[in-house]
Amino acid sequence: MNTQLKEKIYVTKSFMPPKEEYFNYLNQIYQNGQLTNQGPLVKELEEKLSSYLRVKKNFHYVTNGTIALQIALKALGIKNGEIITTPFSYVATTSSILWEKYKPVFADIKPDNFTIDANKIEQVITPNTQAIMAVHVFGYACNIEKIQKTADKYNLKVIYDAAHAFGSNYKGQSLLNFGDISTCSFHATKLFHTIEGGACIVKDDEISKKLDLIKRFGHDGDTHFCLGINAKQSEFNAAMGLANFPYINEIIENRKTISELYDKELEGIIQRPEKQSELQYNYAYYPIVFKNEEELLKVFKALNKEDIYPRRYFYPSLNTLPYIKEKQSCPISENICSRIACLPLYPDLSEESIYKICKIIKNEISI
Numbered sequence: 001m002n003t004q005l006k007e008k009i010y011v012t013k014s015f016m017p018p019k020e021e022y023f024n025y026l027n028q029i030y031q032n033g034q035l036t037n038q039g040p041l042v043k044e045l046e047e048k049l050s051s052y053l054r055v056k057k058n059f060h061y062v063t064n065g066t067i068a069l070q071i072a073l074k075a076l077g078i079k080n081g082e083i084i085t086t087p088f089s090y091v092a093t094t095s096s097i098l099w100e101k102y103k104p105v106f107a108d109i110k111p112d113n114f115t116i117d118a119n120k121i122e123q124v125i126t127p128n129t130q131a132i133m134a135v136h137v138f139g140y141a142c143n144i145e146k147i148q149k150t151a152d153k154y155n156l157k158v159i160y161d162a163a164h165a166f167g168s169n170y171k172g173q174s175l176l177n178f179g180d181i182s183t184c185s186f187h188a189t190k191l192f193h194t195i196e197g198g199a200c201i202v203k204d205d206e207i208s209k210k211l212d213l214i215k216r217f218g219h220d221g222d223t224h225f226c227l228g229i230n231a232k233q234s235e236f237n238a239a240m241g242l243a244n245f246p247y248i249n250e251i252i253e254n255r256k257t258i259s260e261l262y263d264k265e266l267e268g269i270i271q272r273p274e275k276q277s278e279l280q281y282n283y284a285y286y287p288i289v290f291k292n293e294e295e296l297l298k299v300f301k302a303l304n305k306e307d308i309y310p311r312r313y314f315y316p317s318l319n320t321l322p323y324i325k326e327k328q329s330c331p332i333s334e335n336i337c338s339r340i341a342c343l344p345l346y347p348d349l350s351e352e353s354i355y356k357i358c359k360i361i362k363n364e365i366s367i
């Protein structure tokens with residue numbers, strides 16, 4: 001019996017670096033005895049990542065992508081009020097806004113690549129609007145130019161939740177280089193991971209200094225400058241990041257190969273997002289859009305029967321979260337959310353599995 005075919009296939013699988021390479025870094029931790037508080041491995045990873053992403057400075061490695069968003073809001077000193085955001089993302093984008101006691105105001109998305117519709121941002125601006133929090137969802141670029149223009153016109157801060165954008169380049173530079181602050185996530189399910197982890201990339205040097213204080217309780221020695229929190233990352237997480245670092249390009253290449261095979265097998269059968277011509281894509285996800293929810297559920301049922309588990313990314317539309325009292329309508333996002341899913345995508349997903357997944361999808365759709 002072929003046991004490989006019996007293995008459960010999930011939407012993603014964390015990349016594991018060679019054990020000895022990870023253990024080498026752990027040995028270094030044992031030798032120098034520093035476990036956290038901006039230790040040498042955290043510093044080394046910050047340097048390597050900022051050089052890989054070509055951000056020269058102001059790269060802050062933190063404990064996760066959610067706290068990265070929260071301290072970004074704090075460091076920018078955004079006043080109480082409304083933050084315009086996208087309804088199509090992982091819940092952390094909205095929850096970080098709510099957790100910091102701002103009101104999320106949703107602008108609907110573009111049906112072609114599911115990012116916030118920059119033309120709709122202006123329509124929801126009020127005297128209480130303080131900032132825009134947009135997401136380069138699935139690694140596709142937001143309309144950066146238009147968003148910046150709107151922000152400049154109304155004096156708003158721009159935060160990009162770039163949790164999916166690691167390795168995506170737009171007009172020759174990393175997508176993490178835009179906005180007042182861009183944040184990233186290095187969670188185990190992301191393209192590049194440090195088990196848990198995240199980052200803030202900060203444009204302004206003064207804001208960067210403030211964020212650096214905020215992430216370590218707001219003090220330097222016995223002098224307390226501002227209210228802070230603990231967002232410092234440990235040496236053990238940095239060790240995983242350093243062990244994964246040499247494989248980034250290989251991981252992206254592998255994902256590209258798999259995505260292209262999906263493209264070939266599913267061409268003309270299923271709707272796919274459109275990639276901007278100036279985007280060098282990171283292949284972080286493989287989203288597909290079904291005709292309707294019924295078709296999605298039918299395909300899921302058939303795949304699940306074969307122990308294949310795609311995910312409904314993203315569902316539900318964040319404007320419909322039960323703890324948001326005031327109803328806001330985003331018909332495009334609500335419609336896309338009801339019929340979009342991500343297919344399994346990770347470097348050692350076998351060709352055989354990809355053919356099998358596509359065959360099941362084709363079968364179910366044509367019935």
Ligand SMILES: *Cc1c(COP(=O)(O)O)cnc(C)c1O
Pocket residue numbers: 063064065066067089090092093135161163164184185186187196197198
């Ligand atoms: C994963 C993710 C986050 C949260 O990152 P964590 O590191 O898991 O806290 C935030 N926003 C988006 C869009 C994400 O996908």
